[in-house]
Amino acid sequence: MISVEHLTKRYGAHTAVDGVTFACEPGTVTGFLGPNGAGKSTTMRMICGLTPPSGGSATVHGVPYRRLPNPGREIGVLLDASAQHPGRTGREVLGLAAQTMGVDRRRVGELLDLVGLNATAAKRRVRAYSLGMRQRLGIALAMLGDPRVLILDEPANGLDPEGIFWMRGVLRDFADRGGTVLLSSHLLREVEAVADRLVVIGGGRVVASGTKDELLAGSGVRVRGLEPEKLEWALTTAGVPVTRTADGALVAQADAETVGRVAAAAGAVLLELRPADDGGLEQLFLTLTAGRTVKEAVK
Structure with missing residues (x-):
């Protein structure tokens, strides 16, 4: 091994x-x-x-x-x-x-x-x-x-x-x-x-x-808010990894209850909260490494 x-x-x-x-x-x-x-x-x-x-x-x-x-x-x-x-x-x-x-x-x-x-x-x-x-x-x-x-x-x-x-x-x-x-x-x-x-x-x-x-089982939840930037800031501050989808929604690597509680504490109104579509390894990779590629490439 x-x-x-x-x-x-x-x-x-x-x-x-x-x-x-x-x-x-x-x-x-x-x-x-x-x-x-x-x-x-x-x-x-x-x-x-x-x-x-x-x-x-x-x-x-x-x-x-x-x-x-x-x-x-x-x-x-x-x-x-x-x-x-x-x-x-x-x-x-x-x-x-x-x-x-x-x-x-x-x-x-x-x-x-x-x-x-x-x-x-x-x-x-x-x-x-x-x-x-x-x-x-x-x-x-x-x-x-x-x-x-x-x-x-x-x-x-x-x-x-x-x-x-x-x-x-x-x-x-x-x-x-x-x-x-x-x-x-x-x-x-x-x-x-x-x-x-x-x-x-x-x-x-x-x-x-x-x-x-x-x-791959933990594909997270899809969430949209009335104020997207406020919701993303609240989730990120709470330590929940998030990534944006093409239509402006967020995929959060947490369960629905955690996301809902974070949103409620921040006063962020939710428009959608459901299991994320399974994007397989590609979605997992993009979520886990979001924001790291360019930063590392230019060091």
Whole structure:
């Protein structure tokens, strides 16, 4: 399993990751979500030993990544599909990795077949690969050592619809066989289709964590007031997360009684109060990370 405890990263006065804590269990796919600049990639790099943390810890099966004697046999990592030698062929990339990890060379052919790189593609230099082909090669490289854990940052980037469907099946099969997957992606529909658990990060902090069913069940309530700004101010001041809909209503992450009491205390007249329509993971993401994307991107 992956265990992250109070993981923190500071760059001077800027805190990129602030006390992040979560765990990924065997047999599950965990979707790691957040807007640009939220700290997702930094967190994943710290888990993989590429960026030293300012505080906290991250372990895989109880051991920090840097202390693993042969990490490729324990953890398969894909953080950047372009981080492959452009002058080597796809088969050479996998062959050298297999030699380094002590993996049977026959595993190279098996992985090329699994990710859909045929004999012609395997002989082509990586510099001539499309982004989708590099992603497929990166996934093959991550799985080459038959690891128990996969850590993947935007693995569907550059894949066509067929490729995304294929990747979903590969990850689901890996988890169903007892593997642990930590998956970061901006393709929310795909994460919703494959993930068992979700960790949502915003401003360097975890803003929600739990099973997919638990988090998506709390879709909140839709509320409209005679004075919309007054109602929004009252809810926000009371600590209730809200987001505006296209028609000017609010979606509040609280039960109807709480919203009604807050409105009454503020003297805000309500025109509508009912369960919100289920917008799925996309609505949950927008609600939890509202107002964070631009602020983080310009720091």
